[in-house]
Amino acid sequence: MIKAVVTVVGKDKAGIVAGVAQTLAQEGANILDMAQTIMDTTFTMSMLVALPQANDFNAMQQALETTGQQLGVTIHVQREEIFDAMARV
Amino acid sequence: MDTKQIRETIQMVAEDHLDIRTVTMGISLLDTVGADVNDTAERVYQKITKYAQNLVAVAQQIEREYGIPITNKRISVTPISLIAGSANEDEILVLAHALDRAAKEVGVDFIGGYSALVQKGFSHGDLALIKSLPRALTETDLVMSSVNIGSSKAGINLDAVKLMGETIKNITDKSDTANAKMVVFANAVEDNPFMAGAFHGVSEPDVVINVGVSGPGVVKRALTQVKGQPIDVVTETIKQTAFKITRVGQFVGSLAAQRLQVPFGIVDLSLAPTPARGDSVAEILEEIGLEQVGTHGTTATLMLLNDAVKKGGVMASQQVGGLSGAFIPVSEDAGMIDAAVAGTLSLAKLEAMTSVCSVGLDMIAVPGDTPATTISAIIADEAAIGVQNNKTTAVRLLPTNGTKVGDMVDYGGLLGIAPVMPVIEKSSADFINRGGHIPAPIHSFKN
Numbered sequence: 001m002i003k004a005v006v007t008v009v010g011k012d013k014a015g016i017v018a019g020v021a022q023t024l025a026q027e028g029a030n031i032l033d034m035a036q037t038i039m040d041t042t043f044t045m046s047m048l049v050a051l052p053q054a055n056d057f058n059a060m061q062q063a064l065e066t067t068g069q070q071l072g073v074t075i076h077v078q079r080e081e082i083f084d085a086m087a088r089v
Numbered sequence: 090m091d092t093k094q095i096r097e098t099i100q101m102v103a104e105d106h107l108d109i110r111t112v113t114m115g116i117s118l119l120d121t122v123g124a125d126v127n128d129t130a131e132r133v134y135q136k137i138t139k140y141a142q143n144l145v146a147v148a149q150q151i152e153r154e155y156g157i158p159i160t161n162k163r164i165s166v167t168p169i170s171l172i173a174g175s176a177n178e179d180e181i182l183v184l185a186h187a188l189d190r191a192a193k194e195v196g197v198d199f200i201g202g203y204s205a206l207v208q209k210g211f212s213h214g215d216l217a218l219i220k221s222l223p224r225a226l227t228e229t230d231l232v233m234s235s236v237n238i239g240s241s242k243a244g245i246n247l248d249a250v251k252l253m254g255e256t257i258k259n260i261t262d263k264s265d266t267a268n269a270k271m272v273v274f275a276n277a278v279e280d281n282p283f284m285a286g287a288f289h290g291v292s293e294p295d296v297v298i299n300v301g302v303s304g305p306g307v308v309k310r311a312l313t314q315v316k317g318q319p320i321d322v323v324t325e326t327i328k329q330t331a332f333k334i335t336r337v338g339q340f341v342g343s344l345a346a347q348r349l350q351v352p353f354g355i356v357d358l359s360l361a362p363t364p365a366r367g368d369s370v371a372e373i374l375e376e377i378g379l380e381q382v383g384t385h386g387t388t389a390t391l392m393l394l395n396d397a398v399k400k401g402g403v404m405a406s407q408q409v410g411g412l413s414g415a416f417i418p419v420s421e422d423a424g425m426i427d428a429a430v431a432g433t434l435s436l437a438k439l440e441a442m443t444s445v446c447s448v449g450l451d452m453i454a455v456p457g458d459t460p461a462t463t464i465s466a467i468i469a470d471e472a473a474i475g476v477q478n479n480k481t482t483a484v485r486l487l488p489t490n491g492t493k494v495g496d497m498v499d500y501g502g503l504l505g506i507a508p509v510m511p512v513i514e515k516s517s518a519d520f521i522n523r524g525g526h527i528p529a530p531i532h533s534f535k536n
Contacts, residue, residue: 005095
């Protein structure tokens with residue numbers, strides 16, 4: 001299993017959480033944690049997700065990219081270790 | 090899940106140009122010497138294309154999974170003069186072409202190591218390599234070269250200094266930009282992943298992964314948060330930022346090494362600018378409090394920056410090496426270009442800065458009619474700083490034919506643009522033409 005952080009940034013509108021969550025479900029990713037807020041009118045969301053197989057990563061990333069385009073938001077997916085590497089000794 | 094950390098990391102990449110400047114695979118070519126130069130060239134090509142076949146794919150997958158750009162994928166090899174000891178000038182070119190073909194086959198951005206180490210004297214292969222440089226650098230696309238002409242242990246080979254001045258002029262006669270692919274060193278390091286000076290030292294393992302991290306923009310952003318505070322706070326902030334940047338390098342480097350099943354060598358924690366705004370070492374010095382880089386106080390601020398980067402990086406990495414510090418190329422740094430155009434930054438000030446930065450006079454355009462002996466004398470001065478102070482220094486000058494002081498020369502892409510800077514016109518010829526060897530400084534005899 002691998003863990004990845006999904007970040008979503010863009011103009012707020014209806015259906016962003018639903019759209020992203022649906023894509024994650026289709027790709028077999030389990031949402032472990034999520035935090036969402038609106039800064040001014042900008043929607044920002046971070047999610048920690050778990051993927052059963054490392055080799056599903058590229059497919060999930062591609063699917064989320066497509067979803068992002070449909071929703072008009074920017075979606076980044078990065079494996080979790082990079083954040084730990086930078087901030088913890 | 091710490092969203093503050095996540096935001097910080099994403100901002101560093103998206104807005105502050107944090108990148109892994111290079112993942113460089115060092116490959117030893119000591120076992121590729123064949124019966125003749127064509128045989129050697131074939132073995133060189135086979136070894137490089139075998140060892141580095143997955144380098145680019147692995148680096149790209151890491152970029153994808155972790156969202157950290159790896160700007161360049163590179164290869165460094167054993168100094169070619171060492172494996173071509175009996176070759177003449179024409180024969181050694183066969184090896185330059187073999188390197189170029191191998192680099193293109195595996196898809197890397199550059200291959201470094203068309204190099205000679207002549208701090209004490211020339212071997213037959215060293216001379217052949219240096220004489221072949223004008224053709225080697227213009228007939229190939231990806232091959233990078235370096236020549237080490239001095240060291241703290243060996244002193245300065247003034248014959249080599251003279252020869253390199255002439256060689257730089259000969260390269261210019263063939264191409265205005267090819268000198269960007271060649272650097273003259275004193276105290277060259279054997280595990281440097283940065284170009285043009287990367288080569289794979291003879292004491293290195295058969296194959297190794299070295300990583301160069303960069304991120305002047307990240308340091309600058311951090312310093313904007315401590316405006317007006319004492320200089321101790323500035324150094325502490327740089328240290329903490331360098332720590333984070335180096336952690337990324339350590340992470341990516343060890344991951345790349347693991348996936349390629351190759352030992353991990355070093356992280357080179359150098360602040361390497363690009364011509365993009367906000368990715369500039371000069372802007373860091375200006376953020377510390379200089380109206381423009383090149384003014385009084387530049388050497389002091391650069392000294393504290395270089396030192397704080399090293400201190401912050403050392404603990405973040407298993408093994409730090411390469412050049413590690415702040416690079417101060419002129420054409421590749423927006424703030425340096427501005428200061429040179431404005432006349433605030435002179436060659437003399439740059440020389441002073443090289444006594445406290447990590448390398449030397451880098452990517453500086455000078456008039457095309459600058460005499461070879463003047464270029465040699467600039468190299469000699471720079472080598473003297475390095476040899477006397479036990480540090481690496483380098484010269485990468487770009488004389489450009491048909492230009493005069495103040496003209497702008499565009500080198501394209503990451504090499505940037507540079508104004509032609511004035512050199513002192515009084516002659517140094519009689520000094521350079523003496524030839525011979527400047528002995529090692531007394532404090533190098535430590536045994």
